[in-house]
Amino acid sequence: MAFEEPSLEEPSTVASTRVGRIFGSPQYFRLWIAQMLSSGGDWLALFAILITADRVGGGTPEASVAYVMIARFLPGLVFGSAAGVLVDRWDRKRTMVVCDLGRAATLLWLPFVDFIWQLVVASLILEGFALLWAPAKEASVPNLVPREKLTGVNSLSLVAAYGTFPLAAGVSIGLAGLASIIGRVEAVDFMRIDPESMAFYIDAATFAASAFIISRLALPRSPQAGGANATGSGDSTRVWAPAQFLRDLKDGWSYMFLNPTVRTVNVALAVGLVGGGMIVPLGPVFAEDVLSVDGGDGFRVFMVALGIGVALAIAGLTVRQRHLNKERVFLFAVFGAGACLFVATCMWTLYGSALLVGGLGVCAGTVYVLGITLLQESATEELRVRVFAGLFTLVRSSVMLALLLGPALALFLNGLSDKFFDKDVNILGFEVIIPGVRLTLWLAALIMLAAWFLTLASVGKEQSSDGAR
CATH class of the missing domain: 1.20.1250.20 (MFS general substrate transporter like domains)
Incomplete structure (x- = not known):
């Protein structure tokens, strides 16, 4: 099509x-x-x-x-x-x-x-x-x-x-x-x-x-509103026929994976959220088991740092919006989010870790805002609603997966760490504790970096196709 x-x-x-x-x-x-x-x-x-x-x-x-x-x-x-x-x-x-x-x-x-x-x-x-x-x-x-x-x-x-x-x-x-x-x-x-x-x-x-x-x-009517189908005709019977409904649903998802920009944004947000979303259920456990502070207090510090980071991203994007290479900044922010989470979970003090969580907030806010912007610029008027509906479905699925997978994975890895390493290893003379929660957040950071690699590969493939043409 x-x-x-x-x-x-x-x-x-x-x-x-x-x-x-x-x-x-x-x-x-x-x-x-x-x-x-x-x-x-x-x-x-x-x-x-x-x-x-x-x-x-x-x-x-x-x-x-x-x-x-x-x-x-x-x-x-x-x-x-x-x-x-x-x-x-x-x-x-x-x-x-x-x-x-x-x-x-x-x-x-x-x-x-x-x-x-x-x-x-x-x-x-x-x-x-x-x-x-x-x-x-x-x-x-x-x-x-x-x-x-x-x-x-x-x-x-x-x-x-x-x-x-x-x-x-x-x-x-x-x-x-x-x-x-x-x-x-x-x-x-x-x-x-x-x-x-x-x-x-x-x-x-x-x-x-x-x-x-x-x-x-004063909003214009969408192309299909009022009984117009995808071809612009007014055959409302065809529009509401089950076969046409399913065909339109398929067209929306096909477009999400065929359009390079839409595909890149969806992969980055969906995969990245699976990793980044784990910090919500695991933040209190990390603060208590790794940083040796009260779990509630530590989690509140993390959330404040995350919020400040997102606010800084919003301010920076608003000021610099006319001078941004949105695609390049988007890719850099996807990588930065994974890197910040990995380094944050390597820290041994609450405020050192919170500083990196703030960096995660800057990158996450940038990814979200620029991702939405790129979709609005790239999607056709006819398919824009379906693109955003599909995006929100991916986001919800990723967040739910992160909330369910994070605690279960931390519990599983905690058992493995306790059995094989007694929850700590010696690296260059330093004792590094590795409870399940730290291992899980490291894995979450690697998932986010994988999202960056996938988006980078998608962009590279698009550029190669353009060069061949």
Whole structure:
């Protein structure tokens, strides 16, 4: 199948105001505000959902939390790519508005759940709407800002998605006092006011606000919206036929592996996340077993360092976006992430290790922002939604694999190390302890370096093909 060359629809005019210079256009600024509101509320609700799972879980709160987390991950693994095919057939703006309103309605139900199955169902619904909203949003960005501004606005998108986490954490602390004050009003007794229900009500309000803002955006219709199929015809019967649906799904995945840039980004992010994601479940164990500090304290230092590193990456990319060779910097950052993780796990002090984890954050933030930008620039308008839906499926699969594989692998390697080396080896006169967690993180770093090698090989193959032509 022949695919059209990518064609980003540049906005005809970009405001000369400060908003236009920073955000690319006033339209994208509004979309960013909507994302800030909904992301902040979503973090707040996630805390409340986990607390609610613990409360309604009865005698097995741990299992209840696990059920909810599985409900958050499972839809993306199973239906992520299909969501992209669906969004391709719908108006993107309308899709985002309906998804925001659907999430708001679901959140208004959560204060009244009394059983874990209700919470699992609500989590599945919320995740289903998120699966449709995210690719519609990412595919719409190139229609709102000029090409040269994509790196900067994707950095800002990362801020909106994850920078609201500490703000939501702070707000959640104050909800107990607010709930106590509002709970004294008898007229609102039917709302079951408590800290968790307040979080759900606030999150519902943020999604309603996001829906209103997005409804005011000037977004073009996607090529297939309204019953147009891949050839541009209006045969809606053919579009919704199962055979055509499966063919479109196949075309999306084929394009992800045939387009050199899309393939390179997907390989780097998917393989790299399998390695890098292991630091989340293993960070506390590494701090305690290798660095001999409290696991919780060490993990918090690592997360702060990681966050600072990502913030530095965002600032640097925003300032230098016009002067970047995005492909070259992307490859360098993939290598740097693996190298930083390897050296960080070789350290013997907490702050030395945290400094390298900060470097990992710089590289990881760079890889994410430039990866998204390269996809937006390379993917055709017709297939852009499916490309992002496929990417999010790969990302979720990689993160889930890292969270499950990391602890199991650390336990296995710990047994081997204890049996054959008594958990330490002598290297040039130095005693080096090698518990399973350190061996696992070394392996994770090597996996990330393998991602760099694969992306480098993919680029080299593309250049050789271009030279032959």
